[in-house]
Amino acid sequence: MNKNDYTIRLEEKKDYREVENLVRESFWNVYRPGCSEHYVIHVLRDDEAFIPELDFVMEKDGALIGQNMFMKTIIEADDGRVIDILTMGPIGITPKLKRQGYGKAILDYSLEKATAMGFGAVLFEGNIDFYGKSGFDYARKFGIRYHDLPEKADDSFFLCKELIPGYLDGITGVYQTPQGYYVSDEDVEEFDKAFPPKEKLKLPGQIF
Numbered sequence: 001m002n003k004n005d006y007t008i009r010l011e012e013k014k015d016y017r018e019v020e021n022l023v024r025e026s027f028w029n030v031y032r033p034g035c036s037e038h039y040v041i042h043v044l045r046d047d048e049a050f051i052p053e054l055d056f057v058m059e060k061d062g063a064l065i066g067q068n069m070f071m072k073t074i075i076e077a078d079d080g081r082v083i084d085i086l087t088m089g090p091i092g093i094t095p096k097l098k099r100q101g102y103g104k105a106i107l108d109y110s111l112e113k114a115t116a117m118g119f120g121a122v123l124f125e126g127n128i129d130f131y132g133k134s135g136f137d138y139a140r141k142f143g144i145r146y147h148d149l150p151e152k153a154d155d156s157f158f159l160c161k162e163l164i165p166g167y168l169d170g171i172t173g174v175y176q177t178p179q180g181y182y183v184s185d186e187d188v189e190e191f192d193k194a195f196p197p198k199e200k201l202k203l204p205g206q207i208f
Contacts, residue, residue, distance in 0.1 A: 006060045006102065008109050011067065015057055016045070019067050024195060026092030032208035033200035037090040039183055039191040044071060047180035051086075054114055058093075058106045066093040066102050068110045070122070071180065075144055077173035086114060086122045086163075087178065107134050111163065120167035123160045123175050136161045143172035 011019060024038035044050050049072040058066035068091040075083040088110075093103045111134065114122065123139055139146070139160040146158045158175070162168055 003105075006058055006065070006105065008056055008058050008106055010053070011055045011057045011069075015064065016042075018064050019057060021195060022064055022067060022094055023090055023092045024192075024198075025095055026098075027090065028198055029201045029203055030206070032206050033202050034188075034192070034198070036183055036185075036188045037092070038195070039188045040181055041067075041069065041090055042191065043183060044069065044178075044180045047071065047178060049073060049178045049180065053117065054086075054110060056106060056110050056113075058102060060097075060102075064094075065097055066106045067091065068106050070110070070114060071178045073123075073178045074176050075123075075168075075171065075173045076176060077171050079173075081171075081173075083168075083171055083173065084120070085175075086119050088122050088124045089126070103130070104133060107131075111135075111161070115163040118164075120164040121160060121162045123158070125157050126159050128156065128159060131159055131161075134161070139175065142168045144168065145172075145174050147174050147176055 020038040020042055023041050024035060027035035027037040029035070051070050051072060054070035056068050057064050068088065070086045070088050073085055073087045075085055077083055091103065091107060111122070123144060126136070128136065128138065136159040138156065139158045140155055142160045144160060146155055149155055160168070
């Protein structure tokens with residue numbers, strides 16, 4: 001990969017179904033048999049927390065190969081304050097181009113744009129081995145807890161990056177996932193019928 005063989009731009013309405021299929025291909029059988037992420041992105045675009053100015057696609061040789069999006073959400077601080085933050089994703093790269101640097105490229109680009117818009121921090125669920133390369137760390141180090149997670153449960157999936165240095169200084173509290181990320185299996189199944197059939201497989205490493 002080099003910086004001259006791809007472009008990153010805002011998603012347009014004409015891209016929606018192609019992006020949903022890209023996300024479906026990227027996440028299929030990764031975290032569960034099948035996936036729900038393509039329906040999640042479909043729902044999130046109509047959510048009031050969605051940020052169109054931070055909804056990006058990546059193109060290479062005239063084809064869409066990646067995407068990332070952001071949503072507004074909050075931390076409910078222990079002292080009663082409500083702290084505005086961002087969450088992110090799903091972020092996906094077409095399977096044949098994974099682990100070649102494209103994911104980090106669109107991630108870093110979109111984080112720069114979010115920073116330029118004045119947002120203070122991003123919290124979301126991800127793998128520290130990948131996202132740590134772009135400056136993410138465990139959210140617990142910032143004093144932020146994941147909602148509904150039992151005390152002493154594994155929270156290594158919950159990551160944070162300050163876009164404004166010191167934005168979370170002096171803050172402890174609970175992160176809230178935007179409601180748009182919660183979708184029913186029944187709605188996912190119905191939505192998926194509009195896409196080409198794919199086999200759902202139970203594979204090692206899946207978490208659902």
